[in-house]
Amino acid sequence: MSTESEVYLNGQFLPLADARISVLDRGFLFADGVYEVIPAYGGKLFRLQQHIDRLNNSLNAIRMQAVMTDQEWANVLTKLTQSHTQSDQSVYVQVTRGSGNNRDHQLPVDYTPTIFAMCQTLPSSSLDFIAKGIKAITLDDIRWDWCHIKSIALLGNILLKQQASDQHCTEAILLRDGFATEGSASNLFIVKNKQLITPPKSHHLLPGITRDLVLELSLKEGIQCAEAEISEKQLFDADEIWLTSSTKEIMPVIELNRQAVGSGQPGPLWQQMSACYSDFKNQLRHPS
Ligand SMILES: Cc1ncc(COP(=O)(O)O)c(C=O)c1O
Structure with a gap:
């Protein structure tokens, strides 16, 4: 960059x-x-x-x-x-x-x-890399309790992301009291039985702009979605896991703690949402 x-x-x-x-x-x-x-x-x-x-x-x-x-x-x-x-x-x-x-x-x-x-x-190359699917690990959330503030105090986030990087992973998915909250620099979605689930807004996660847009687009697409807590067990049982952010858009997680997520490839709902997100972006570029 x-x-x-x-x-x-x-x-x-x-x-x-x-x-x-x-x-x-x-x-x-x-x-x-x-x-x-x-x-x-x-x-x-x-x-x-x-x-x-x-x-x-x-x-x-x-x-x-x-x-x-x-x-x-x-x-x-x-x-x-x-x-x-x-x-x-x-x-x-x-x-x-x-x-x-x-x-x-x-x-x-x-x-x-x-x-x-x-x-x-x-760089568009970073989105091309992401589209192939990324690897993630779970880590305990060591950050403070006011994660809804987009504070420049990012040492917790940086050290967590570095632990992921040390293990050749792109992101760390953070756990607090047995529940997954968000990534070190992204919000979390899982897909189970065609339903999209993301943790509700709270002091333990950033109210992501991409998160809100994905919820908005899923409504338009008729994808069933819920804002609900995600337990560690649900995370590991998920058919698909996505991590969202403004610059990385929607990252499909294909490996979590070295185990395949779902089929081990970006899933069908990710394909659908990713195409929908690209359309939405392109409307901004070339308004009809
Ligand atoms: C901790 C954290 N959560 C979530 C996000 C995603 O937010 P947004 O979609 O607004 O970029 C970010 C983005 O940097 C972040 O740092």
Whole structure:
């Protein structure tokens, strides 16, 4: 994933190499901030309003005010993506509580947020790789209890994903008290007897934008779906397992803890949903 040079920082568009923040920024010192990742197809931002709403929810949850209006976000992010219409992009947005005069745990009464956004190319080769099916492992969820916030404090997620990677797997599926919640960077779906199941929204998982879209599309497709807890046993008995995220879309898991999932190939419901998701994306690219 290559980083494109023009970025947005605190009201200015400037080359990445010229973007500077203070070492006293609370994002740097405490991971005191939140973020979003928004795909852009053919220069058009995908599900922008949903991402802005989630960003504002995350800000509110960490006691920060919205930093821009929806229209201002749309203007900034559209301008960033305009010069990259040739390839698909992911737009990274980060807002921190800014910097004070020293390092202090206490939340400042007055602060100027640090607002940063940049584009990265989304390589289509990564989706081609995913479409063949990925391997995953299960791990205990070692993260904190507020996983609904899209916090920049990602050390738990990173170390879990690295454990998966050490075992030549793409993702870790996380377990809490015997139930599967989500992946280290994705939401979880299983298919059992043609029914789609995903854990209900809670403090133990991120309310994924892709998750919501998959639920929306499954309704349109007439696929039976339920938001219900998934026990570890149900996970291992599943006919299909999918992991969803904005940049990886819908990943079919074909191996879990070295055992084949279902037939050991991306399943029929995944084929159906994946085609439906591609159609939905293409409508954004070429509205009819
Ligand atoms: C922990 C976690 N859960 C779920 C998701 C999927 O969210 P979305 O579909 O909004 O990208 C992500 C995305 O990065 C994530 O980090």
